[in-house]
Amino acid sequence: MIKKITCIECPKGCSLAVDIENCKVVSVTGNECPKGEKHAKAEVENPMRILTTAVLAEGLAVKMVPARTDKPIPKSLLMEAMEAVKRIRVERPLGVGEVIAKDLLGTGADLVSTRRVEKTS
Amino acid sequence: MVSRDLVIVGGGPAGMAAAVSAYENGVKDILVLERDQYLGGILNQCVHTGFGLEYFKEILTGPEYAERFIEKVTRVPEIEVSLKSFVVHLAKDKTLTYIKPGKLETVRPKALIMATGCREKTREMVHIPGTRPAGIFSAGLAQKLINIEGLLPGKEVVIVGSGDIGLIMARRFTLEGAKVNAVVEIQKQSRGLLRNVVQCLEDFEIPLYFSHKIAKIYGKDRVEMVDIVKVDEQFNEVAGSQFRIACDTILVSVGLIPENELIEMAGVELDKNTNSPVSDEVNETSIPGIFVCGNSFKVYDLVDSVTKDSVIAGRIAAEYLRSLK
Ligand code: SF4
Numbered sequence: 001m002i003k004k005i006t007c008i009e010c011p012k013g014c015s016l017a018v019d020i021e022n023c024k025v026v027s028v029t030g031n032e033c034p035k036g037e038k039h040a041k042a043e044v045e046n047p048m049r050i051l052t053t054a055v056l057a058e059g060l061a062v063k064m065v066p067a068r069t070d071k072p073i074p075k076s077l078l079m080e081a082m083e084a085v086k087r088i089r090v091e092r093p094l095g096v097g098e099v100i101a102k103d104l105l106g107t108g109a110d111l112v113s114t115r116r117v118e119k120t121s
Numbered sequence: 122m123v124s125r126d127l128v129i130v131g132g133g134p135a136g137m138a139a140a141v142s143a144y145e146n147g148v149k150d151i152l153v154l155e156r157d158q159y160l161g162g163i164l165n166q167c168v169h170t171g172f173g174l175e176y177f178k179e180i181l182t183g184p185e186y187a188e189r190f191i192e193k194v195t196r197v198p199e200i201e202v203s204l205k206s207f208v209v210h211l212a213k214d215k216t217l218t219y220i221k222p223g224k225l226e227t228v229r230p231k232a233l234i235m236a237t238g239c240r241e242k243t244r245e246m247v248h249i250p251g252t253r254p255a256g257i258f259s260a261g262l263a264q265k266l267i268n269i270e271g272l273l274p275g276k277e278v279v280i281v282g283s284g285d286i287g288l289i290m291a292r293r294f295t296l297e298g299a300k301v302n303a304v305v306e307i308q309k310q311s312r313g314l315l316r317n318v319v320q321c322l323e324d325f326e327i328p329l330y331f332s333h334k335i336a337k338i339y340g341k342d343r344v345e346m347v348d349i350v351k352v353d354e355q356f357n358e359v360a361g362s363q364f365r366i367a368c369d370t371i372l373v374s375v376g377l378i379p380e381n382e383l384i385e386m387a388g389v390e391l392d393k394n395t396n397s398p399v400s401d402e403v404n405e406t407s408i409p410g411i412f413v414c415g416n417s418f419k420v421y422d423l424v425d426s427v428t429k430d431s432v433i434a435g436r437i438a439a440e441y442l443r444s445l446k
Binding site for chain 1: 165169171174180182187188191267268269270296297315316318320422423
């Protein structure tokens, strides 16, 4: 079976034709670089996404701390991960890349800050 | 009046890249005027990934991309940054008047780089008939409310236009627990990047209607529903194709226009269609010594291109300053 998917690894958005047999990828065409093939495999077998969001801050110079998972997590867990994110409060100053929550939902991915956040001046 | 070699208006990606580039090309007296309380501009509210792949060969979020430049700018003592500084007037001789909390200041630079970015087109510019209730936002304003202010402006959303910010906001609203009932695009294809259609709409099964438009907005105090109708090749409504969707919020994401009112005030010639400065060379304007870069020169798809463009602006401003001596 040939499935058409759009590669989302870079802004080019190549249109990939993925040949699938028994839920496994046999071949990929249409990718302009090797990342496309990797993406097609993951997309068919276990789609992953980086979660980006903003976390409530308390007593800091900003109201919201922008955050991301430091690696992709399963797409099917995005909404559940957001439920966890909504319960978190950031109360201390953070640098870019500092961990806000370790091992989100047991995915192995940490939620990290994407902005330098200081105390209220 | 204070005199300066170079003033840059705007501390977003364009202004910061121009400042660093001008410094590296020999300018040693630079003032950056930023109206917000921090550097970074619109990148601060763009918490999603998709930045930096070209320029840094890395996938970054907006704040991370900004931080790379904030670090550089704040490390150079020759670049002075004035925050909460809002320029209200620009004269032909480049004299700038700006307000700071409690103060009105003027400064006259030898060279001026405008890095004022762009703004969103509004409902008024696309003519959507109906009432004028609360609940209609530009996509970027909604983005600011959610990501900076921590406020969710609605629970049931219809998005007009498939620009990238609209697509990104469809996902953002969904992740925050709101329901996006439709994205309505009058064109036959998406205005935004294909990858955003995939990861922002398809991932969450949000319906996207091409060749459709909003026929009417209903609601007295708050938006209550919209009529959506199919359009033909000439954008005329197709009879009998109308359907109704309930919603309390409408986001408008129909494109961006360069923000150039200040240079227009100074007498720089603007293209009436694009609002870009009329110029023979990239970044130059009809007034020598006034340069424009980034999205205020031309609306770019990627911040990486804004950076590249602004690096050039910083260099040609430095060359201009050298030519004065
Ligand atoms: S295949 Fe490569 S070039 Fe094409 S969209 Fe994917 S990452 Fe980009």
